[in-house]
Structure formats: C-alpha cells, structure tokens
Amino acid sequence: MPGAGAVTRAEPPRTGPADMVIAAVCEVLGVARADLDPRRSLRDLGLDSLMAVQLRKQLKTGCGVNITAGRLPGGESLERIVRDLTVAAEPV
Incomplete structure (x- = not known):
C-alpha cells in the first residue's frame, strides 16, 4: 500500500488492435477519442478521400492492417470497420 506522498502510476494506455485503429482515426481526423461516435461512418465524422489515403497508410504501417482506401x-x-479490422488482425 503506498504511503503518504507516494507516487502512483496511471494505467498504461490501451494498445490492443482496436485501440490502435481508433488512435489512427483520431490522429488523421484531428479529434479526441471522446469526440468519436463509433456508430457513425468515418465520412460523417469528417473523413475525406485524402484523409482516407492517409488513414489507410497509417493502418498499414502502424497496425499491420490492410484495407482499401x-x-x-x-x-x-x-464500430463495424474497427471490428472487422481487429478480427482480421488477430493471429489464426
């Protein structure tokens, strides 16, 4: 049990496949995770065709996930895209 004045550490950031995909989406869209509604399409969230190409590249290099732009x-x-991508990224 930490004593008075002891420093406690926060939980480490989530790093599962779904979290990596969401982080990439947030970075490309320039929004906070809390501002994403996973029930909406990326287009509705503001993704345009140039951003789609950037996101595709980031998913491929950062997450090892291949998806068409x-x-x-x-x-x-x-939500559906993340689910499909994370299932595809799981080892067999």
Missing part, C-alpha cells in the same frame, strides 16, 4: 469513407460505421 475506398472502404474507409463509405457508409459503414466506425
């Missing part, structure tokens, strides 16, 4: 600004919810 055309799928990102489609009508699918962010």
Whole structure:
C-alpha cells in the first residue's frame, strides 16, 4: 500500500488492435477519442478521400492492417470497420 506522498502510476494506455485503429482515426481526423461516435461512418465524422489515403497508410504501417482506401469513407460505421479490422488482425 503506498504511503503518504507516494507516487502512483496511471494505467498504461490501451494498445490492443482496436485501440490502435481508433488512435489512427483520431490522429488523421484531428479529434479526441471522446469526440468519436463509433456508430457513425468515418465520412460523417469528417473523413475525406485524402484523409482516407492517409488513414489507410497509417493502418498499414502502424497496425499491420490492410484495407482499401475506398472502404474507409463509405457508409459503414466506425464500430463495424474497427471490428472487422481487429478480427482480421488477430493471429489464426
């Protein structure tokens, strides 16, 4: 048990596949995680075609996830895209 004046450490940041995808989306869109509504499409969240290309590249290099840039600004919810990408990223 920490004594008086002891420093406690915060929980480490989440780093699972879904969190990495969400972090990439936040970075490309320039928004905080708390401002993302996962039920909305990336297009509705402000993603344009140039951002889709940037996000695709970031997902490939940072997360090892391959997705077509055309799928990102489609009508699918962010929640569904994240779920599909994280399932695809899981080892067999």
